[in-house]
Amino acid sequence: MTKFDFASWPPALTREQLEALTLAATTYSLSHGLLYLPPAPTQPPAPTSAIHAPISLFPAPVPRRLFTEAVALQSVYNVLYARIAMDTEFLDSVMGAEVGVGRADEFVGTLWKGWKAIREEGVVQPLQLGLFRSDYLLHTESEGGSLSLKQVEFNTISSSFGTLSERAAAMHRHLHASTEYYGLSSHLTADNFPSNNTTAGLAEGLAQAHQHYGASGSRILFVIQPNERNVFDQRWLEYELLKTHDIHIIRQTFAQLATSATLSSPDRKLLVNGHEISTVYFRAGYVPTDYPDPSYYQTRFLLEKSRAINCPSIPLQLAGGKKVQEALTKPGVLERFLSDSKWGTQYNDEQLKRVRGTWMDMWALDEDDTDALSSVSAPSPPSSSSSPSPASTSSTEPAGVRRALAQHASLVLKPQREGGGNNVYKSSIPPFLATLPPAEREAWIAMALIVPPKSVSSYLVRAGAGGTEGAVRSEVISELGIFGWAVFGGGEVKGEKEVGWLVRTKGTESDEGGVAAGFSVLDSIVLVDE
Structure with missing residues (x-):
């Protein structure tokens, strides 16, 4: 087989083919919940309209060996970051407000100080849940050289777009099944579209935490941002939890929780509008603007000091800091978490080498x-x-x-x-x-900086409030994210799993890559052999 040529991707379309694919992609997205709320100054409490999420018409090419490697590494990363979140001494030294990043960053320092006060008061729930996403770019080692997998970052809070990424992958499979992409590429075959069941996988992680909590009739709390446009990505998790696991969800903002959330005495059960909460899943709280005044931090700390399992806890949120990512590159730090016998399961030198192989210099x-x-x-x-x-x-x-x-x-x-x-x-x-x-x-x-393959293109389709705009062919960069979860506490990982993936594609004119921030579109994968 000839070496895959990234610069020739995707195959060119005639105007008629482009219009047909765009119509098929957008109508499929609207029919199957690949949706966003339209931009507006304020959203009504009950939305009355939706637009399709930003999407690509062709899946992004990813070398089969690198996709396989990313999937295989996720379980190691799940364990690594769970152990970091359980290492109080390490987090205090790296992220704390006394000797770490928290001295220079008021947001980080405020979270750390709240966590320190909770520790001094006494933590009543040792278990934590992480819903993770490890993000990668393809990296060109040298001009015309081989590609490798390099980590952009590891996300420990509000790791979004899992459910919509599953629907983006299904949309591309539909386009292939209905049009065979007009026979334009030998790479576009059914067996080169990897399966993606992220919705069930992420819901399984939440359900595992709920089961560890063990109280009949308890519910999971989703902490959300006001006027959330990416609401459908969250709703699909809600529907899966009810359908498959018979778990009910409560959705509340920090402002609502300020009056609805209470702790029972003396056992510190978290009650929201009278319902006991087993697990708190944060889709808010990761940026300073989520805390417009000090009372919002106090609400966050109330949730943290409760008996509910937090996803993420404050230490796990801190573990996702870029400073932790950089600290891991220093001598002996990775070994502290993956080779020390105090953690039980140890990883060998080859596994550590594979993890290090995903890092850029920092x-x-x-x-x-x-x-x-x-x-x-x-x-x-x-x-x-x-x-x-x-x-x-x-x-x-x-x-x-x-x-x-x-x-x-x-x-x-x-x-x-x-x-x-x-x-x-x-x-x-x-x-x-x-x-x-x-x-x-x-x-x-x-x-x-990671150096992705040059001259890769895609057809990008974004929706506006007034309708669908046409697909635009642009030179792009695609970022691969692998999802996983872990339930852990007391120095032990109780369970963990790799549970799916996403691809976000952006134009090369943009350095940033967030879909919600307006830089990227949702994409999927076609596996290629180099």
């Missing part, structure tokens, strides 16, 4: 010269000719800042934020660093 902006010399991360890509040399930067700056300035053309700077739109890229880095207060450097990491 470092802290406040890294000093001693830290830089001890780093064992892979070498950074060479900087472009427009980058300042290390000698041109002030020697009084930390080594991490000097290195970021020298290599800015091939870097991204990341804060401890989720939701898209937070990072600083390439030429924007020097002016940003010139204005970043030294006290805030600890809240940022630098990461070498």
